[in-house]
Amino acid sequence: MIRRIPSARERGIPDATVARLPVYLRALNGLAERGTATVSSEDLALAAGVNSAKLRKDLSHLGSYGTRGVGYDVQYLIYQISRELGLTQDWAVAIVGVGNLGRALANYGGFVSRGFRVAGLLDADPGVVGDRIAGLVVEHIDGLESVILNRGVSIVVIATPAAAAQQVADRVIAAGVTSILNFAPVVLTVPDGVDVRKVDLSIELQILAFHEQRKVTGGAMLPEDWAGEVG
Amino acid sequence: MIRRIPSARERGIPDATVARLPVYLRALNGLAERGTATVSSEDLALAAGVNSAKLRKDLSHLGSYGTRGVGYDVQYLIYQISRELGLTQDWAVAIVGVGNLGRALANYGGFVSRGFRVAGLLDADPGVVGDRIAGLVVEHIDGLESVILNRGVSIVVIATPAAAAQQVADRVIAAGVTSILNFAPVVLTVPDGVDVRKVDLSIELQILAFHEQRKVTGGAMLPEDWAGEVG
């Protein structure tokens, strides 16, 4: 009886690794542009800003794509990571909420260049509907479901005000979408099987402020803090 | 000899906890707006989208601010978390790069409402310099150092194209800035003691695409993937 050894792919790739693959991909693209043919884990790790052992372990989850004594073939590795991330196919994305942020996202070149195609811009404000942004005409939110179904949208970006985000999420999920990128400052409640990633601009600043404050006080406590320590 | 017991604050708060504090803060503000006076860890955890035990452990790092049998006083907890994060003071922020994203950030209300004041907008493009955005006039990048020094800027947001980001980082670090929020799709190289947080819009989409792809294939391998497995 032949028993296949479970491959890394079947056992699943750790989330932490998946989160770093796009970083490696970017570093590899930079190397490719400069004409580099092969790269060692040490050099690639440096370019990606990580530890080389971590890089090797991450890549080992995809398969054994390196050559001992030599390194990794840049083009081949780009292809393998792209395939693993699903970037070899075309993803149709709809952006809901065309305020300042929505506009910025629609114009962001980094999407298109990685297989993400903006297939629709939607907003509830009649003053915005009809505007032409990045080659697309903004449509009314009423058409959300039909845009998703007719254009094969599988990922929705929510860039609405906080108050509208949950309602939009409910609608797109009902229409079959299971991947949401949420920029609205609110915790979305979604059923199992739906992936939500959240980008919160002010949270990042708050985390920076915490560390900055620590630096200013030299990592120790401020005298005023002592008051509350005992009681 | 009096030996003080090291407080949680001195031993340092885990990074994972710090990253969640802003989320709790947002949930608490929501509760406060609806007039809630006290909240249990269970309810707050639900609103923040985390496990209640995790929430309690996180808060225990700040001190013992709850009342057993009752819960947490919403206003008091808001104050304590704000103080811990350093939000009770005013942070001057400069935004470098006033493209689509820079404009969106300048107009983003979530900054101002949390003690972050945009103290300067800078860009290298003469066509943009002089524009009025969110009540501020865009200044030329040449004045970067003087803006930082004269206006007490301690956090810099980089929203420039990738090619310019490292140079901007070098300059602001030389001017004494030690906290950077980087939106440019590039890994910044900075000396020890400088904090960089990175927000990468396309990386988030790529992570979603990975999971979306997995769903479509039912978590198993595609037949075409088998080809590469053996060789």
Add this chain to the structure above:
DNA sequence: GTCCCCTTGTGAACGGATGCACAAAGTGGG
């Protein structure tokens, strides 16, 4: 073919984060 050098891939130790389960502690009713 053989030897040496280089780099990958991974076993193993370590450290930090998570979640359970419960003792400690405070509230309110009688």
Add this chain to the structure above:
DNA sequence: CCCACTTTGTGCATCCGTTCACAAGGGGAC
């Protein structure tokens, strides 16, 4: 005052991710 009830704060076991260190494997010189 005492008891029953509620909820916090935390010890502990477990899991996941990181890092070290090295064996395994491939390339090139001679």
